[in-house]
Amino acid sequence: MKFVLTQCWVLLVLVASIAQAQTKPAAKATATAKVVRRPLVTAQEVQELKDALAAQGQRIEQQQRQIQSLTDEMHKRDAELQQAKQEVQKLEATTTAAVSQSTQDQQTVSTLQTEVNDLKQNQTNAALSLQETQKNIQSSLENPLALHYKGITITPGGFLAAETVWRSHALGADINTPFNSIPFDGATASHLSEFYGSGRQSRVSMLAEGKLNAAKLTGYVEADFLSAGITSNNNQSNSYSLRQRQAWAQAALNSGWSFTGGQMWSLVTETKSGVDNRSEALPMTIDAQYNVGFSWARQYGFRLAKNFNNRVWWAASLENSQTTLGGHLAPGQNNFIIGAQGASGGLYNATSNYSFNASPDLVTKLVFQPGWGHYEVLGLFSDFRDRVFPCGGAISATNGVLPPPVPCGTGNIPNASGAFTKNKIGGGVGINIRGTVAHQLDVGIHALAGDGIGRYGSAGLADVVVRPDGVLVPVRNYQALGTVEYHSKRLDVYLNVGAEYEARAAYTFGGKGAGYGSSLFNNSGCYNEAPPSSTVINVDTPVSSTSTNPVGSGTVPNPGSAGTPLSAGFNPAGPSNCTGDTRSIWEGTIGFWYRFYNGPKGRLQWGPQYSYIDRNTWSGTGGNPATGNLLANPNATENMFLTSFRYYLP
Numbered sequence: 039m040k041f042v043l044t045q046c047w048v049l050l051v052l053v054a055s056i057a058q059a060q061t062k063p064a065a066k067a068t069a070t071a072k073v074v075r076r077p078l079v080t081a082q083e084v085q086e087l088k089d090a091l092a093a094q095g096q097r098i099e100q101q102q103r104q105i106q107s108l109t110d111e112m113h114k115r116d117a118e119l120q121q122a123k124q125e126v127q128k129l130e131a132t133t134t135a136a137v138s139q140s141t142q143d144q145q146t147v148s149t150l151q152t153e154v155n156d157l158k159q160n161q162t163n164a165a166l167s168l169q170e171t172q173k174n175i176q177s178s179l180e181n182p183l184a185l186h187y188k189g190i191t192i193t194p195g196g197f198l199a200a201e202t203v204w205r206s207h208a209l210g211a212d213i214n215t216p217f218n219s220i221p222f223d224g225a226t227a228s229h230l231s232e233f234y235g236s237g238r239q240s241r242v243s244m245l246a247e248g249k250l251n252a253a254k255l256t257g258y259v260e261a262d263f264l265s266a267g268i269t270s271n272n273n274q275s276n277s278y279s280l281r282q283r284q285a286w287a288q289a290a291l292n293s294g295w296s297f298t299g300g301q302m303w304s305l306v307t308e309t310k311s312g313v314d315n316r317s318e319a320l321p322m323t324i325d326a327q328y329n330v331g332f333s334w335a336r337q338y339g340f341r342l343a344k345n346f347n348n349r350v351w352w353a354a355s356l357e358n359s360q361t362t363l364g365g366h367l368a369p370g371q372n373n374f375i376i377g378a379q380g381a382s383g384g385l386y387n388a389t390s391n392y393s394f395n396a397s398p399d400l401v402t403k404l405v406f407q408p409g410w411g412h413y414e415v416l417g418l419f420s421d422f423r424d425r426v427f428p429c430g431g432a433i434s435a436t437n438g439v440l441p442p443p444v445p446c447g448t449g450n451i452p453n454a455s456g457a458f459t460k461n462k463i464g465g466g467v468g469i470n471i472r473g474t475v476a477h478q479l480d481v482g483i484h485a486l487a488g489d490g491i492g493r494y495g496s497a498g499l500a501d502v503v504v505r506p507d508g509v510l511v512p513v514r515n516y517q518a519l520g521t522v523e524y525h526s527k528r529l530d531v532y533l534n535v536g537a538e539y540e541a542r543a544a545y546t547f548g549g550k551g552a553g554y555g556s557s558l559f560n561n562s563g564c565y566n567e568a569p570p571s572s573t574v575i576n577v578d579t580p581v582s583s584t585s586t587n588p589v590g591s592g593t594v595p596n597p598g599s600a601g602t603p604l605s606a607g608f609n610p611a612g613p614s615n616c617t618g619d620t621r622s623i624w625e626g627t628i629g630f631w632y633r634f635y636n637g638p639k640g641r642l643q644w645g646p647q648y649s650y651i652d653r654n655t656w657s658g659t660g661g662n663p664a665t666g667n668l669l670a671n672p673n674a675t676e677n678m679f680l681t682s683f684r685y686y687l688p
């Protein structure tokens with residue numbers, strides 16, 4: 039375009055020059071005719087310039103046409119571009135809709151795929167569940183955990199045991215240790231150790247359960263062989279009788295109330311879960327008498343209990359009572375009756391004493407499980423009773439000792455004049471605390487204190503003594519036990535320390551001691567060994583199974599029978615002049631259980647136990663010059679080592 043403008047400018051200059059030359063005056067031309075000048079621009083040059091301008095015009099037209107063509111092409115391209123944009127917009131809209139639809143379709147497909155996968159998984163789970171059900175059914179048929187009979191579930195249980203016991207001082211006892219009979223140095227048995235092997239603690243049990251809409255019905259029975267029949271011995275067959283441990287029935291309502299009746303663990307016994315039966319917190323010992331300081335009984339009871347949201351439990355129980363008499367009577371005293379030996383016709387043991395009980399024992403307990411630990415507070419009530427004969431026993435018309443409150447008359451003395459019945463109330467309170475203080479480490483504390491509660495302790499101390507006037511006196515008693523237990527998958531380790539204490543209940547009659555723990559009692563012979571007894575002796579009838587102090591005797595000439603003298607060599611002498619009323623007794627125990635197998639086929643385990651027992655007495659007269667102890671409070675100790683190999687039913 040710049041080139042065209044330049045050419046046009048040149049053309050205009052040339053045209054102007056030519057026009058100026060043609061319009062000059064003629065005179066001027068005449069005057070100068072003689073001078074001939076060449077024209078500034080020739081015609082040829084003008085023609086060439088015209089031709090150039092024409093060619094340039096053609097080129098300009100051609101360029102204009104090209105420009106127009108380009109402009110048209112641009113308009114066309116713009117139209118096409120606009121159309122393309124519109125198409126793109128339509129395509130974008132379509133794509134967006136398609137993408138949206140695709141997303142929905144993908145979601146639908148994903149949902150369908152998920153449902154398909156779920157169906158496949160459900161089918162797989164159903165197949166696996168069916169296989170597992172078939173397997174469980176087959177397993178339950180081949181290896182049932184319980185038996186189903188007429189709508190109830192019956193579960194057998196128990197264990198088979200092979201156990202041994204060694205004691206440093208002989209007691210003539212199986213794995214059940216009579217703690218209050220540990221001999222003093224004056225007893226021949228104290229100079230001999232003993233070893234016994236036994237399978238008698240093997241146990242069988244059966245649990246029956248039936249479920250109703252509003253309640254669960256339960257029955258439980260349990261037995262072992264720690265009972266001796268009249269012909270039982272260790273000579274050859276080692277045959278011993280089956281004994282009842284527990285036999286009770288229960289109705290547990292959905293409302294939290296439960297009613298339980300039968301022979302069971304006393305409510306005094308600590309439990310691990312609420313007040314539930316079969317959750318008793320028993321020491322882990324092999325010794326069937328458990329541990330000194332442990333409070334318990336297995337006896338008849340009827341228990342009412344209430345569960346408050348598995349946090350608080352309350353229970354009350356009426357339980358069979360029994361009076362155990364200890365201490366020593368005044369000289370010639372025979373002025374009271376507590377009970378009698380069992381009547382064979384009444385199916386009681388004719389060689390055991392049974393008190394005529396006024397009423398059952400009453401036990402009530404409150405249990406808390408707030409989240410950590412298990413806490414119990416309990417109370418015990420007992421009613422002791424005897425028949426008192428003011429004109430009986432040591433009373434005479436001449437000695438003037440213990441004047442009776444009523445005239446005895448001038449006839450035969452003693453007599454039953456003025457006899458009366460006297461009741462004495464006893465009881466106690468106790469606590470139990472148990473909890474996990476560290477990983478797999480449990481600690482328990484138990485304590486029971488009161489009057490007339492001795493029979494509830496493992497040491498078997500007495501409930502009452504009798505005053506010289508024939509009236510019963512409940513004896514103050516304390517029981518305590520601490521336990522530490524470590525539990526792992528295969529190993530359980532336990533440590534127990536327990537003690538029991540019996541207070542003094544001493545009286546004086548005719549210048550001599552009576553009752554329990556009198557300082558006038560003669561203990562001078564507790565350290566002096568005596569020769570063996572004769573083959574025919576007076577058989578003492580103790581007032582309780584744990585008493586070593588008789589209140590009556592009789593001659594029985596049938597060697598070998600229960601309660602009769604044995605042949606020579608089997609009559610170790612006890613110390614003479616050795617009253618030895620127990621003041622306190624304590625025991626320390628350590629042991630463990632190792633499980634070789636614990637699974638669906640049962641449990642196989644082995645464990646040892648070591649115990650050290652120390653028995654201390656109230657001081658009396660005499661002493662042990664060899665040790666310089668002139669207070670005459672003899673002491674007896676015992677070392678025990680037990681082992682147990684058990685197979686528990688699954």
